[in-house]
Amino acid sequence: MLATILIIVVLLMLIGALPRWPHSRGWGYYPSGGLGIALVILIILLLLGLL
Numbered sequence: 001m002l003a004t005i006l007i008i009v010v011l012l013m014l015i016g017a018l019p020r021w022p023h024s025r026g027w028g029y030y031p032s033g034g035l036g037i038a039l040v041i042l043i044i045l046l047l048l049g050l051l
Helices: 002-016 022-027 030-048
Strands: none
Touching: 002 030
C-alpha cells in the first residue's frame, strides 16, 4: 500500500517538475532537485527492503 502511494507521489512530482507552464519557467532546478532527492530515498528504501 505504501509503495503504491509513493510511486503515485513520485509520478506527480515528475509531471510537476517539467517547466511546461509559463509561471514555472523561472523556478530553475528546484523542482527537479526535489524529485531527485525523493527518487534517491525511494531507491535506498527499495534496496534495503523497507518497502
